[in-house]
Amino acid sequence: MRNEEIIETNREYWNKHADQWFGTTALPKYGVRFPTEDDLHLFGDVNGTKMLEMCCGSGHSLLYNAAKGAGELWGIDLSQSQLDNAAKLLGDNGYSAKLICAKMEEDIDVPKSYFDYVYSIYGIGWTTDLQGTFDKIASYLKKDGIFIFSWHHTLYYCIAWSCDERQNILIDDKLVMTKSYLDESYFKMPVDDSEIVLCNRKISTYINALAKAGFVVEQFVEESDTDSEEAADKTDLKTRKAEMLPISFCIKARKL
Template sequence: MFKEEERIKINKDAWNIVAPQFFEGSFTNLEYGMYAPSEEELNFLGDLKGKVILEVGCGSGHTLEYMARAGAGELFGVDLSTAQLESAKKVNSQFNIPITLIESPMEELKGVPRNYFDIAISIYALGWTVNLSKTLSNIFDALKPGGVFVFSWEHPVHSLLEYRDGKLVFKRSYVEEGYEKHESWRTVSIVMHYRKLSTYINGLIKAGFIIDQVVEETRIPENDTGEPNQWYSAEKARTLPPDLIIKSHKPDFNIG
């Protein structure tokens, strides 16, 4: 068993090593996952012009770049990886708007102001948290009343199944939550957590959020001919959603 701080340290070291693998191009649209509907279709964030936005787990900074190009007024990006933040700084050096990059675990969000943000977003990062309750409470506190929080993550069922001998088979139980250390994730050791869909939903409710929409739909290109035994594949996506997207908001206590 690893303490929370030990798990954070393992993952920080791992992401510092694999960061170059995620440094890719620019986003013309905001993608929530491999086979997920995009922001262009969902319009969860609305008009970004002038908005103050926090990205939790900003990684290489390409989502920040997308939001800067869309006219955001001020951006904050938080990540535990020094290497990822160095990439994010390079990607966003072209913009004149205020962009603050903070090295901090999402369980702490050190240096992030409270009641400040119109929008918080986390794309394929929230599930890395070692303490979901702390992280969601931090995000809730950072938002203004009425502020929107949107996150995507790998669907909890997706990681349970693998394609073997022409069929999908369960490799572990859905109801048993916890974590395990993978010794060779992208050639490094890293700690992954397993949570049920209800854990994310109930965590949002406990933190004070109001849930607006849960998305499990898939969008599979007709010309997708990838190998069915790949981790993300069209064959697998036709059976179960690879991605989970949830939109929620902080109540506006000034109403009523």
């Protein structure tokens, strides 16, 4: 599949399903069954800072940072429906942001060497050009600016219960490797009545691309929070899986 086709398939999904995901993957959460920003404090004091969110979706993370006193908010997303929801959410709460409908892979009309923070919650992994996206993010940041992002942990898609996870019925009580950790090819995934296209990049692919773009990694978080509300049911298969491997990861990097 060509990159443009992948992006258009994903855009169609997000335009159609924006309302369904309203506020589900946003700060203070970095992911499900994962420590939150309230636990990790990766951002520190954001008062008066200039912030850009890549793949800002419904705008809940922008709202979170606005409430913490961020000085200037920008958001980029592929889906106009998501941005419409974000504009309304921010407006209803007395805030505003510069919202741009664009692909993160393209040259976007945002100022260079300008932002104190660029961040993305479950957004970066959608890119069809990881190195190009990290290079662009580095260009938007000031020297010493911070880039924080979270995404599915690569192992999550490689390891599964030998069971029907959706019906919570175990075939036997084992986690098994169902996909190569080394396979970074794109795959189609049916979701609801549509489909999305993703790939599962190795952790080293992220780290090496960050280094090449001029970042130094300050913190790499790969943990599970099995005390969280969503993990209350200790027999739930996703909770039991999270007790054995991280479902998400989060990286804090500084532009050199």
